[in-house]
Amino acid sequence: MKVMVVGGGGREHALVKALAKNPDVTTLYALPGNGGIARDATCVDIAATDIAGMVAFAVDNEVDFAVVAPDDPLVLGAVDALEARGIACFGPNKRAAILEGSKVFSKDLMRRYGIPTAAYESFTELDAALAYLDTAPLPTVVKADGLALGKGVIIAQTRDEARVGVRAMMEDRVFGDSGSRVVIEEFLRGPEVSVLAFTDGDAMIPMVSSMDHKRALDGDNGPNTGGMGTVAPNPYYTPQLAARAMEEIFIPTMEAMNAEDRTFKGCLYFGLILTEDGPKVIEYNCRFGDPEAQVVLPLLSSDLLTTMQATARGELANVDVEFHDGAACCVVMASAGYPGAYESGFPIAVPEDLEAEVYVAGAKLVDGELTTGGGRVLGVTATGATLTEAVAKAYEQTARVTFDNAYFRRDIGAKALSAEGRS
């Protein structure tokens, strides 16, 4: 069976490695993949957003199944285009991917269907947004409506900061059309949890929970990044909260999308804050999180491809999705300077015995040698019987992966461990 993964980051590397475990998979393609993925799949130089290119490639190469991993091709309709040519796909179609593609859509959906989320107003006019900020409670959260490479959220402590953010989005269009509308919402307090779930519009199967570490520096300081590390499971997410989230958020979201004739098939990512009033949604993503996938997939004990195919066919209720009991930790190694300017082009040394646990994100093969080529270079994942063990092992392994200008946080998992009462 020929399987194609669209995307080229650490998440896609984790997907490729998990898909390769199915013995029916004879060929794995990654579009475009990266220098590290090239060890595990055939990388094809087609951009993840080149929909015509990926459809032509899939048809010409008789691809049996496609996994579209990143948000932008999903929002652009990659799944619709592939399915139109008879290629079975894992991922939501364009009508469903709007759940991530438009924050105004997702907030309005939650309001209409009574799904707990931060109180908000949305604006299409700059003056109205600025006027609202005169009285909005502080801190306040300003979000660009559309995709903005994870940078479209501003947590403003002051009215001026919020005004600057709104002007940058609506007037200067720093995120292009994504900023033509903005959401201004209530700041929620509480621990954050990421929950990825398989769903086909009929069944909803949450995966093991996780915790991202979005800020660049230790202690959750510094600028937001794509994610500097993850742990799973998330100790704040108790079985009681999971049951509540299932009943108040996950099932209602699935049913709301069905009712809107936007049935969501794929991986639905719930970004939650566990407030004093219960779990509330801060964001939906229409795909696996990065670097959440790098801790969730290594804990998956059942077959990923089988689940993905069942999801695509609308038969998810018939499969068992199972996870190991232990924990996982992923430490992201970045180029010093990220998320600002950084230098690239340094050779990366990964000891052979660690290759299975290293998920490469921003790296190229230069004369056959793996070389840094991005902000987030790679993630080192370790699993263990306990979170303590997984975190310790992840850091031991991280110390053995070397490249010039490497930077990583030293405290991935520290908050989770203290929540467990063990640090």
Ligand code: AMP
């Ligand atoms: P996003 O780009 O939507 O993932 O948001 C980035 C980060 O901003 C989230 O991971 C949260 O830490 C924070 N955030 C977003 N919305 C809120 C909110 N309403 N209240 C508190 N923090 C938020």
Ligand code: GLY
């Ligand atoms: N780690 C957050 C995301 O993938 O959006």
